[in-house]
Structure formats: structure tokens, C-alpha cells
Amino acid sequence: MGPKSRVGSCRAQRASLFNPKDFRFQAVWDVTRRKHERATWGVGVFEVDGDIEDANVTQAHISQLVDQARRLRQVSHCMTVLVVSDDPVFLTAFAEWSIKHYLFAWSTRLLVLTYLPLSSLQGLHKLLSSNNGMLILLKSDISSTRFTTETNIIVAIEVINYHTIYWTEDPKAPGGRRLSLSGALDKTVRYLAQGMNFTYTYVRSKSHTFGSKQRNGSWTGMIGMIVREEADFAPGPFTYSPDRAEVVDYSPAVWTDTLKMASGRQQPEIDPWGFLFPFTSLAWIAVLISLLEIFLVLVGLSWLSDSNCKHQMWENDALNLLRIFLQQEAVVDGRSWWWKRVLVGVWILATLVLTKSYAGNLMSLLAVRHIPQPYQSIWDVLSDPSVVMIWHKDSYYEQYLSTVQTGIFREVLELKEEDRLIFRTQSQFSESLHNLVRPGSHVFFDVGVTVINTVAKEFSKTGRCEYFISEKGYLSTPFAMVTKKNNHLFHGMNDK
Template sequence: MEQRWVKMTLDVREADIGLGPFGVSATRAEMVDFTREILTETARIMGGRGLPEMNPWGFLLPLAPLVWVGILTAMLVVPAVVFFLWSITGLRNNDDTVSSSDMFFCYLRVFLQQGSTVSPDPWWERTVLAVWMITMLVLTKSYAGNLMSNLAVRYIPQPYQSLRDVLDDPSVTMIWEANNAYVQYYRAVESGVFREIADLESEGRIKYVRSTEFPSSIDIFVRNGDHVLIAEDRYERVLMAQDFSRTGRCDFYSSRSRFLPFMSSMVGAKDSPLVPVISVGIKAVTQTGLYDQWTENYMPNATFCAHPPTKITVNTSLTFHNLWGMFAVILGGHVVSILILGLELLNVRLFRL
């Protein structure tokens, strides 16, 4: 629409200049002359911020995955090494037999802060056990403290940080400005991510609107979380600033990833003498920083929602919805225990037969 209007009005001399700014592209350059670029814009994804929620598997977060792996490895290696050392040194009496499983459960009980039934005899074994106890004490106290902090944290989802995130979620619809430079680009490419976006037109996952319809579109569609807006970063900041001025809340976010950089310029008719004259004025305005200053003055509340928090701290009662991950682990452990008990009973009965 934008391209057809520019071509029609400039060809019939209804207008001498198009203010825009318009994205510079080879297709448009065949119809009009571009002035000096005003700015270089990149597109970002604008989505609705979700409601604060707690991760039901948050009890695993106090320790990094590598730490969990290290603990499990140490619980297997340390008792195995100790069992191997005292078995070859012969320091234990013949009637004081301790199996490798007893040794493993000895260190496991220390990890779970339970009493131990195996008494260390050699001095080096007592030293190893003492070091293990101190390590587990520090670890469990650190875990408990971090867990208390995590239980008070709520996470605000911002799921769509790249185009791949949007493509992989079939429940979300993209909103683009109709027939702008971005749309012309992804309709022309033959492979890659933008080709996949073009293919979504046939699936009904792309909605085209005019730029004047952006405020109502984000209020009706994007705020609910099932639509995302793809537009220039600067325009998205304007929309978020206007929404904050109206509601006093930061209900939207912009993606971390940027894509589709385009230069934006004013346009004139082919071989128009106005284009080079206007380019000189644009150079003076941009190099002195006036354009950026005017833009910032146009959106006075833009900084309030520039970096909205992804985590908030609350003081409220925990519910089953917040802790179902812990109960799932407990239930899973009981199910596995019952299965193992059944196998042991079955093995005893078969052995007697």
C-alpha cells in the first residue's frame, strides 16, 4: 500500500516529496529517488508480558545442573574409593564386614543429614568422612537459603525473544504493517527464517494492519499474549510509552534480538532537484542530534518500560500450584520404591521355588 501510494502520487505529480520516512529498497529505488538516510532502523518483536508465575521446578534452581552432577558423582566416587582403600589395607577385622552398599548409604545419610550406622576406623577414613560432613553442611545450608529466596520470586514470562521462538509456537499470530519494506523483503526471499514466515500467510498466522491501527491492535490482540507485533524498534517504544501514559503499567516488552536493518529516508520524484537539497538539511539535522532529540521528546515515558523486570518479589502463601513439582518427585520416589519392593518379593518367591 505504502509503495503504491508513493509511486502513484509522485508519478502524476500530486506530490513533490514523501515525508515517510520510508525504508530504502532496490524495488522502491526504481520508482523514486531517496534522500540521505535519516536513520537506520531494526525490527523487534513486541509481545505482551505474562502474569507473574512461579516455576514449580524452582527447588532445583538453587544449584546449577553441573553442581547436581558433581554431587551425584561425588556420592558414587568417594565411598567407592574409601571402600577400595580399606579393603586392600586390611585394617578392618574379619568380622567387621562392611559392604560397598553400606558404605554408599553411609555417605548418602550424611548428605540427607541423617545418622550413620558405619563407624570409621582408620584415621584417614575419619578424615574423609569429616570433610564430607563439612562439605554437605555448607552445601545444604546454601541450598536452603537460596531456596527460601527463590520461593519468594515470581517470574514474568517474556517467551518470544527471536523469530524462531515465534515460528515454533503454532498458537501465536504475527502482526505486520501491510506492504511495508519488511513484508516485501520476506515475500521475496527463497530460503531461511523469513521464507518460513512468508509460508505462514497460507496458515493464517499473519495479520496485516495499517500503522495507524497499531495502538488498537496491541490493546486488543498483543496484550492477551496470543499475538506479537513485528515493527521498528523506535515505533514500538512509542507505542509502549503511549500505553504507559494511559494505563500506568508496563504490559509489553521488546525482544532482545534485532533483525532486518533498514535505512529510512524521505523520497522524491525521479530526478527531482529537491532531493539533493533536502539531503543537505537532513545531514545537518541528524549530525547535530536534533532528530534523536525530537524523537525522545515525542515519547516522554519511553524509559519507564525500556527494561521491564522479569522477576518480582512477593510475600504470599504458597499453593499446590506453586509446589506441585516437589510433590511429583515425592510421588515418583514412592512409586519407584513400591516397584522395587515388589521385584524383591517376587525374586524371593522365585528363589524359594
């Protein structure tokens, strides 16, 4: 249907525009003259049919629409343009033709109404920024997001450690059984199904992965099922990434998390260097400096008091001070100068206080066994040539490692050449944690909630805490559900 115009009641025309059944590409011009002029207002309506598959025909219709609207503006004193559409292609084309043919003057007011998200409206930026325009993003009514007839939705799911996938008997399902899911994501899917009036069927990908982009441009895992339209949406949860955003639409973020590291917790042991720990390094330095100062004072005063001091065994003074510090027998000549006896006495009192404090702290330290945890960060893992890192297979993080050029994660990728970097799927995490990470030969990297829940499941099985989770996190990213690109489910899910 080509462009057409009609004039009628302003109220009646506006009411018809918001009928969901007639919601096509429409542009409405509300023409109003000066207040002191009478009967000089009207409404012009121009429509372009969005069902035409020929792009050239659509472009020709938009060109005629803009040309007629420009002639209407030329005979109008003040014009308000209302553009209503939910098709990004039409809006972009309309913006280009409007700028190219100088449709809008300085006095023209432009209002664009659409249900599209802001990310789909980049083509309107130049038009709105260079004219007296306003953009209004509409929200669908809850009732409009419900299916009017029974609809079955295919939902892609995958094993994650804080949920359970299992088969249940169902005579109506192919093969007499259907795939089921338990956990928070299943509750989310059931909530959406109730609110949007649809039934659903769970499916899994052949690779049992979340999905990553291959060199040939194809996608694996759940993302691949969405791209190939084998599934309508996937609860995931998926990390945001530019590559994924090109082929799927993201829901609002469910939560944000960081990468965590889990390593095997070693056996408690007594540190052989524990005798140094009662004092800090500064305390040890202060003791040694005090010992040296007292010795120099003794030697200096001896030289000033007795010119024959150089013939005496002054080394005995240094040895006596050291014996006192080590709580060994020390002999001080009774014929020594009074100041010498005073200095030695002061050193004896100071040493007594130090040794009592040292003995008490050492007793406390030896009563508690030390559990060594050598892997506190990625740098610790990179520095140990004997440990292997485990990452999530066919995930956003594997794809990120394959594209990073510099920094610490580039060094992580280079571990693959040394056979120190391997990838496992979610369903293999528990086995890898028990057989590889627990003995201490491997460390496990993944999203914090996955690491914590995987370790918690292992604790439930064994009753022992055999793993250490790092406090430091890496690569903070949001997580969300995904749908097919431009899928009608997208707006309904976002409303819910």
C-alpha cells in the same frame, strides 16, 4: 537550435556558462598551443538545445557537435574540453558518441561539470576511465533552491505512532478544513517550506499505507501517490529498497533502525523447578561426582582391610552418605575403621557447607517471582505453533517477505499458509497491540522506533507495562524522505 560555435574571450565565455537561465547542454573547448608560440589560444563553444522533443534530431545534433569538435582537436596541439550539463540523457549520448568517433586523444584533458548526483552518471564511467578526465559535482546555491513565486507543494503523509494527524478548521481549504500533522516530520516539512519558499498541503492515500509494488507494476500508498504525481514528496520516513529507487528519489538517510519484536508480558510466577537454580549444572555434577568418589573409596578400602567385606552390608555406606547429603539421620558403627570415620566426617563437613549455601540462595530466589518471556527471537516464534505474527501492511518489509527465497524470513512467509501471519496498517497498530499482543496470542514485528513508541503510548493509557520488547534486531535499514523521480525539489531538499 542546432550546434553552433563561437570564439571569444575565455573569461567572458566562462561567465556566461554559469548563468542559471542559460544552463543548457554546453561543451566548451579551451584550445592552447605551446608557450613559445604567440597568440595561438582560443575558445570554441558548442551548444545543443535541450528543448527538442525529437530524439532523432537531438542525436543528429550531438553527432554534428562531436564531429566539429573532433576537427577542432585535429588542428590543436593541446586541448581542454569542458562539458557542462545537468541532463543525464545528453551526458550519456555525448559519452557514447565521443568514444565511437574517437573524439579524445591521449593529450586531451576532459572536465565534466554537472549538478546531477553520482547515481545518475553511470553512462560517463567508460569515458572518464579511459581518458584524461575529471568529474566535478556542483552544488546548487541556497538561493537557487528557493522558489521565486508562491508555490504550493502537495505532501503525502501517513499515520505513525510517534506523530499525530488531525483536522483543523480552515475556510480557505476545500470543505472548510485541512489535514494537519504534529511531530518531528512536521517540523522538517516546515523547515523546508521556510528555506525553499513554498506552502504545502498534507494529503493521505486511500489505502492509508506507505506503499508497495503490486504484481501489475502499480504502487499503493504514499509511494503510489508520488509515482502518479498526486503528491510532490513524502517525508515518510521510508526504507531504502531497489524497487522504490526505480520510481522515486531518496533524500539523505534520516536515521538507521532495525526490526524489533513486541510480545505480551506474562504474569509473575514461581518457577516449579526453582529448587535447582541455587546451583549451576556444573555444581550439581561436581556434588554427584564427589558423592560417588567417597563411596568408591569406602568400598575399596573395606575390601583391602577385611577379606570378609563381601559378606557385609556395604550398601549401608552408600545409604549413609546419601542420608548425610539430604540432612537425614545416619548411623556409623563405632567399631568401624578410623579412616572410615574420617571420610564420613569430611563428607559431613562438605555437606554442611553445601546445604547452607544452597538454603541461602534458594531463599533469595523464592523471594523474587519469575516473569517468563518465551519469545526472545524469531526462532522462538516459529517454534510455537500457537502464536501469530503481525507485520506492517503494504510496507517494504511485506514486499521483502514476498520476494525472499531462503533463510529464516522465508520460513516466516510460509506461516501465512498456516494462518499465522497477518498484516496491519500503522493506524491499526495500537488496537492490535492491545487486543491481540497483550493476551499473548500474537507477537508484533516492526521498526524499533515504531514498536517502542507504540508500547509507550499503551503505557500512557493504562499505566501498566504489559509488553516485552526483544533486544535482538533484524534487517538494519536506513530511512529517508522521497520525491518524484528527477523532481526539482530533490536537490533543494538535500541542500537543506
